[in-house]
Amino acid sequence: MRICGVILSGGQSSRMGATKSFLEIDGRPAIAHIADELKRLSDRVAVITNEPADYQFLELDLYPDRYRNKGPLAGIETAIYHMDADVYAFAACDMPFIHYGIYEHLIQSLNHHDAVIPMYDERVHPLSGIYTKNVLPYIQMLLDSDQRKIRTLFDHITVNYVTSYNGISKHTLDKHFFNMNDPEQYEMAKRL
Ligand SMILES: Nc1nc2c(ncn2[C@@H]2O[C@H](COP(=O)(O)OP(=O)(O)OP(=O)(O)O)[C@@H](O)[C@H]2O)c(=O)[nH]1
Numbered sequence: 001m002r003i004c005g006v007i008l009s010g011g012q013s014s015r016m017g018a019t020k021s022f023l024e025i026d027g028r029p030a031i032a033h034i035a036d037e038l039k040r041l042s043d044r045v046a047v048i049t050n051e052p053a054d055y056q057f058l059e060l061d062l063y064p065d066r067y068r069n070k071g072p073l074a075g076i077e078t079a080i081y082h083m084d085a086d087v088y089a090f091a092a093c094d095m096p097f098i099h100y101g102i103y104e105h106l107i108q109s110l111n112h113h114d115a116v117i118p119m120y121d122e123r124v125h126p127l128s129g130i131y132t133k134n135v136l137p138y139i140q141m142l143l144d145s146d147q148r149k150i151r152t153l154f155d156h157i158t159v160n161y162v163t164s165y166n167g168i169s170k171h172t173l174d175k176h177f178f179n180m181n182d183p184e185q186y187e188m189a190k191r192l
Contacts, residue, residue, distance in 0.1 A: 003107070004085040005038030005045035007031060008075040008127060009055070009093040010065050015182045021055075021093040023186055030096035030180075030189075035060060040100040041089055046082070048075040071148045072127055077139045080131065092127040096189060097175035099168075106130045106162055114157035120177045124161070126150040128177070 009021045009031060016023070021031035031047070035058055038045045046061035055062050063082050067074040072092075079088055087110065089103045106116040107130055117129040127150075138156040142148070165173055180189045 001087060001107070002085040003042040003044075003087050003089060004079065004083045005035075005042045005089050005091070006076075006079040006083075007034050007038065007045070007047045007060075007091050007093055008072050009047050009049045010075050011072070011093070016094075016180070016186065017183065019054075020180065021049075023096075023180070023189075025096045025189060031055070031093050032058065033096045034091050034093065034098055037098050037100045038089060038091060038103075041103055042085075044083065044085070046079055048078050067143045070143055070146075073139055073148055073150050073153065074143060076131060076150075077136065077143060080133055080136045080139075086132065088131045088133075090127055090129055090131065092179065094180050095128060095176070095178065096180070097178055097192065098128065099172050099176045101168060102128075102165065102173070102176050103130065105165060105168065109160050109162050111160060112158075113160040115154075116160045116162055117154075118177075119161050119163045120165075120173060123177075124151075125177060126154075 013020045022029045047055050050064045052062040063078050065074045066078045091098050109116050114134045115131045118125045135157050180186045
C-alpha cells in the first residue's frame with residue numbers, strides 16, 4: 001500500500017498569535033517532530049503551506065493550497081491532488097506529539113472505507129485521519145460550492161470512526177491528540 005504523510009500548515013494561527021508550526025518543543029520546531037513521526041510511516045511526506053519559503057529547511061515536498069482561504073479541507077484536496085498514493089495520513093501542525101503507531105492502527109482499520117477518522121475523549125479528529133483518493137471529487141464538489149466543513153464531506157463518503165486503540169497506552173493517546181491552539185496550550189505542551 002502506498003502511503004503519503006501530509007502536514008496541514010495553511011492556517012492563520014490567529015489564536016496563537018505566532019505560526020504554530022514553528023513553535024519550539026524540546027528545542028525543535030513542532031513541525032519537525034510531526035515530520036519525523038510521519039517519516040516512520042512513509043518516505044513521502046508533504047507540507048501544505050502557502051508560505052513554502054519558510055518550510056524549505058524541512059526538505060519535504062511543499063504545496064500551496066489550490067483553493068485559497070477555504071480552510072483545512074482545501075489542504076486535504078491539495079495533497080491528494082498532487083500526490084499519488086493509496087492512503088494519505090494527515091496531521092495538523094498544532095499536534096506536536098503525534099505517534100506513528102496510531103496511524104498504523106487507523107490504516108489497519110481501513111476495511112474498504114474512504115476514510116478512517118479517530119475519535120478520542122468523545123472528540124472527532126478529522127485532521128488526524130486517513131483518507132483515500134476516492135474522497136477527492138467530493139471535496140472538490142464541496143469547495144466549488146464554497147462548503148468548507150469536513151463534517152459535510154462525511155455525509156458523502158464512507159467513514160470508519162475508530163474509538164478503540166488496543167495496545168496503545170493512554171499516555172501515548174493523550175499526547176497524540178494534544179492540540180495547541182493558544183499560548184496557554186503551548187505552555188502546557190512544553191511541560192508534557
Ligand atoms: N492547508 C491549509 N491548512 C489549514 C487551513 N486552515 C487551517 N489549516 C490547518 O488546519 C489545522 C487546524 O487549524 P485551526 O486550528 O482550525 O486553524 P488555524 O488557522 O491554524 O488557527 P486559528 O486562526 O487560531 O483558528 C492546522 O494544522 C492548520 O494549519 C487552510 O486554509 N489550508
